Amino acid sequence: MWNSTRLTDQLSIAYPIVQAGMAGSTTPELVAAISNEGGLGTIGAGYMTTDVLSDEIEAVRKLTDKPFAVNLFVPEDIQYDDSAIQMMQEKLKPYYDKYDLKTANVKIHSEQTFLDKIQLLMDMEVPVVSFTFGIPAQQIINQLKKKGIITIGTASSIEEARMIEQSGLDMVVAQGFEAGGHKGAFTKTRSIGTMALIPQIVDSVSLPVIAAGGIMDARGMLASLMLGASGVQMGTTFLTTHESKAPNVHKEAIIHAQPEDTTVTKIFSGKSARGIENNFINDLETSGTNILPYPLQNDLTTSIRQSAAKNGDTAILHMWCGQAPTLAKKVNAQGLFREIVAHTDQLILDFKMNNI
Numbered sequence: 070m071w072n073s074t075r076l077t078d079q080l081s082i083a084y085p086i087v088q089a090g091m092a093g094s095t096t097p098e099l100v101a102a103i104s105n106e107g108g109l110g111t112i113g114a115g116y117m118t119t120d121v122l123s124d125e126i127e128a129v130r131k132l133t134d135k136p137f138a139v140n141l142f143v144p145e146d147i148q149y150d151d152s153a154i155q156m157m158q159e160k161l162k163p164y165y166d167k168y169d170l171k172t173a174n175v176k177i178h179s180e181q182t183f184l185d186k187i188q189l190l191m192d193m194e195v196p197v198v199s200f201t202f203g204i205p206a207q208q209i210i211n212q213l214k215k216k217g218i219i220t221i222g223t224a225s226s227i228e229e230a231r232m233i234e235q236s237g238l239d240m241v242v243a244q245g246f247e248a249g250g251h252k253g254a255f256t257k258t259r260s261i262g263t264m265a266l267i268p269q270i271v272d273s274v275s276l277p278v279i280a281a282g283g284i285m286d287a288r289g290m291l292a293s294l295m296l297g298a299s300g301v302q303m304g305t306t307f308l309t310t311h312e313s314k315a316p317n318v319h320k321e322a323i324i325h326a327q328p329e330d331t332t333v334t335k336i337f338s339g340k341s342a343r344g345i346e347n348n349f350i351n352d353l354e355t356s357g358t359n360i361l362p363y364p365l366q367n368d369l370t371t372s373i374r375q376s377a378a379k380n381g382d383t384a385i386l387h388m389w390c391g392q393a394p395t396l397a398k399k400v401n402a403q404g405l406f407r408e409i410v411a412h413t414d415q416l417i418l419d420f421k422m423n424n425i
Contacts, residue, residue, distance in 0.1 A: 071291070071413060075277040076300035079239065080136055080197065083107025084410060085300030086290070087242075087279055088198060088307050088402075090140025091250060091315075091389070093114050097125060099312035101132030102402040105246060106410075111199065115142040118186045126193050136196045138221070143203035143255070147362055149175075157369055159254045161360045163182045164186040164349070165386065168376035175361075175368045184209075191216045202340070202363075203255040211237070223253030223281075227273045232256075232272040242302050243270045245282030249305045249331070249391035260333075264296065271297030282399070285396035287412035302391060303393040310402040316378040321390045326394035337374065337387040339366030345388040349377075 076085045086108035088099065092115035100110030112129065114122045122139070129137055157170050165172050187209055190198055198213060199221035213220055221231035221240040222284065233241045244253045245263025252260070260271075263282035271278050280293035281302040290301045307313060309320045322345050332346040336353040340363040344350075353360070360366055370387075377385035398405060 071417060072410075074294070074299040076240070076279060078277050080109055081111050082136055084406075085279075085294070086299060086406065086409065087111065087138070087302040089250070089281065089302050089304030090114070090138065090201070091304055091308060091313075092140070092142070094308055094313050094389075095316045096312055096314050097128035097132055098148060099307060099310065099314075099402055100129050100137050102310075103307070103406060104129075104133045104135040104137045106406040107135075107137055108324075108406060109136060109197065111138040111140050111197075114139050114186065115201065117186075119182075119189050122186060122195070123189060125138055126136065126195060127418065138197035138199050138203060139190055139195050140199045141183065141186055143200050143205055144178065144180050145203060145255075147178065147365065149166070149365055150360060152270060153359055153361060154365065154369075156358055157361055157366070160353065160356055161369055161373065164373045167385075168380070170332055170376060172370050173369045173372050176363045178364055180308060187213070190218065197221065199242070201251065201253045203232060204238065207236065221279070224270065225254040225266070226254060226256065226258040227255065227269055229256055230270045230274050230276075230278075234276050238276070240277045240279060240299075241270065241274060242279045242281050243267050243298070244302075247281075247283030247343075247392040248281055249308070249343050250389040251338070251340050252333070264292065267293055267296040267298050283391050283393045285393045286390070287409050287416055288391075288411065291413060291416055304404070305389075305394065305397060307402055308389070309397045309399050310405055311400070313403045316381070316386065317383040318383050319378070320399055322383055322388045323390045323394045323397045324399060326390060328392050328394065330394070331390050331392055335360045335363075335366065337367070337370055338365030342387075342389060343391065345383075345394075347386070347388070348384040349386075385390070 088103040090111035090113040092113035095113040103110035222238040224230040246260035277299035280298035
């Protein structure tokens with residue numbers, strides 16, 4: 070029974086498949102579709118206000134009565150100076166001008182916003198919370214556990230996985246180098262490929278391990294389970310579905326991309342993220358201008374990226390994508406999920422038949 074694992078048991082779901090919390094791209098329809106099929110849908114709440122998040126949770130609950138998760142970004146100290154901000158604003162000026170935008174400024178980033186989201190999740194009794202970019206304070210973890218909320222951390226190394234276990238979080242996502250979008254790393258560590266990372270983290274912690282990074286179909290899931298993972302987290306797989314909020318030009322770019330077309334860059338947000346290489350990335354990375362730390366860089370590029378999305382300008386748009394884009398499909402999420410499950414059953418049957 071490949072679909073019966075520690076992950077499915079603890080989350081009370083039918084299949085060990087988690088839809089990644091892709092901030093800016095999830096919709097209630099996507100989250101509910103995955104949860105209704107027996108996986109774990111995830112609201113990508115990294116950039117949401119508490120009001121928007123509350124509305125999203127209510128919308129998901131109108132579409133499903135199954136477990137779902139909310140993904141949050143853990144805040145961190147920001148070190149910067151005004152001159153660096155001014156230099157980046159000057160570098161971005163041609164892009165602001167291109168779309169007749171005012172020069173963006175950095176926002177006030179208060180830890181209270183994060184704390185308010187935590188309180189909201191407890192008040193609304195969200196069943197699962199996952200974290201990216203770090204580990205929340207011990208007090209927060211304790212409060213969530215008292216509420217019976219299952220917690221998931223994100224690690225890109227053995228060291229980070231051990232830290233997550235020591236903190237008391239319930240599960241760990243082992244995110245490999247192949248993953249699209251932001252890297253969940255919160256220590257200075259070199260990236261490791263998914264297939265090499267999974268068994269080493271499995272051997273290093275007692276928590277259920279969720280494999281992530283380049284896993285697009287039944288083959289990647291079975292490989293992950295064989296390496297000891299209790300489940301998989303899929304992002305790019307569901308990013309191109311009809312229910313995803315990603316712009317259509319982004320979905321088309323993924324569908325037509327090759328593995329070598331992706332690169333890891335900090336220029337969009339200030340944190341390392343894998344996406345399809347374009348002129349905007351090349352321009353800023355070769356300019357010599359210092360990239361601001363997250364989320365300040367994100368503050369200055371958001372309006373540009375939003376305008377690029379509205380105009381279908383792939384030369385400027387951020388297009389997160391993992392290293393297996395040729396496996397992506399533009400289909401509905403429900404059908405894709407069912408296809409993954411059916412293909413997994415067929416692969417196991419074929420293996421048994423060929424080894425009788």
